[in-house]
Amino acid sequence: MIEAVPVGIEALQDLLSIMSPEERERLEIMERVKGRILRTADRDTKIAELFRKLLADLVTRIDPARPLGPGNRSQTRALVVTGMTGAGKSSILARVIGSHPGFPGYGVPRSDCRAVSVLTPSPCNPKALGLEILRVLNYPMASERSVQAVWAKVRERLEFLGKLVLHLDEIHNVLETANKRELVQIRTLLKTFLVTQTWPVVLILSGLPEVVSFFEGLNDPDDDGAPTADTKSEVRRRAVFMHLRSLDLPADIPMVSAAIEDTAQAASMIVDKESLAIIAPRLIHASLHELGTTMQLVHEAIGQGLDARPRATRLGVEQFKLAYRERTGCADAVNPFFAADWRKIDCRLVLKQSRDAAEAGRLGRPS
DSSP states (O other): OOOOHHHHHHHHHHHHHOOOOOHHHHHHHHHHHHHHHOIIIIIHHHHHHHHHHHHHTTTTOTTTTTTSSSSOOOOOOEEEEEOOOOOOHHHHHHHHHHHHHTTTTTTTTSSOOEEEEOOOOOOOOOOHHHHHHHHHHTTOTTTTTHHHHHHHHHHHHHHTOOEEEEEEHHHHHHHHOOOOOHOOOOOHHHHHHHHOOOOEEEEEEEEEEEEEHHTOOOOBOOTSSOOOOOOOOHHHHEEEEOOOOOOOOOTTTTHHHHHHHHHHHHOOOOOHHHHHHHHHHHHHHHTTOOOOHHHHHHHHHHHHHHHHSSSSOOOOHHHHHHHHHHHHHHOGOOOTTTTTTGGGGGGOOOOOOHHHHHHHHTTTSOO
């Protein structure tokens, strides 16, 4: 029996089929470019090491004299990965989980992988989070059901499918609209995944740094539902915290320069040392010192080179100027790859500055 191709996949295949040979060639080059990964010891290696330790907890028996199984498995811990927007949290976790031999097919729909990733909905409350997990687990449930029924089905479904790892991405979304009572409830529900005797799972949570204070409450609530006073020993027993640091100027210039060169090679482009000396510090600044955004801008600059006529064989400042302009819509005066005084540009406000500069130009006054 031939399995039907999902409608969504057919739509993607149709889109590919109408691309010109030039478009397909560009697509293949950009796939190679984006496939070049910058791995660092303080990020990839550390998170992979923590992940392996949590998986070991998952198969540790409470009683070595009894077989491994329900009722004879250790409690697990949560891995909480934080970083600023653009730090690369989702990408690094996808690499770490996807490269582990225990989770073939991770991120591939209908692959029956033992690890699953769920994007935390926004806005979020206990029921919305539970319903989204069930949707990803191919078990949609009516929203009229109670919170208790929804989460009971989540736990049942994880065990039925043999899921060992549950990753909740953008977990900071729970802080947007959930009230204090709902936050305590979400925390308690998540803790259940770690301590249940029947089917504990490794829980991975990724989000902005402000979620740390929320997850430091992974302790037992009082009878009235309010969290008890934390102790550091209790927090560390339930969770392991990993923060993805921002890039530093000038310390990380050599690493970023090497990444630019390596990525450009995937597109058969070269970067001379003089250009690198100009690009790398400006790139870190333009990316708000976040590695994920830094690499995205490198990819976009290479894309500008591929679109040039004739196609660029050298990756230089010009491609980064164009990539940043296209990404932000900013005026040249606040484009760090154009401006001589680029250190003074606040790239968090670049769109506002761009509008101000345009308005100043319209009125004929200096910006």
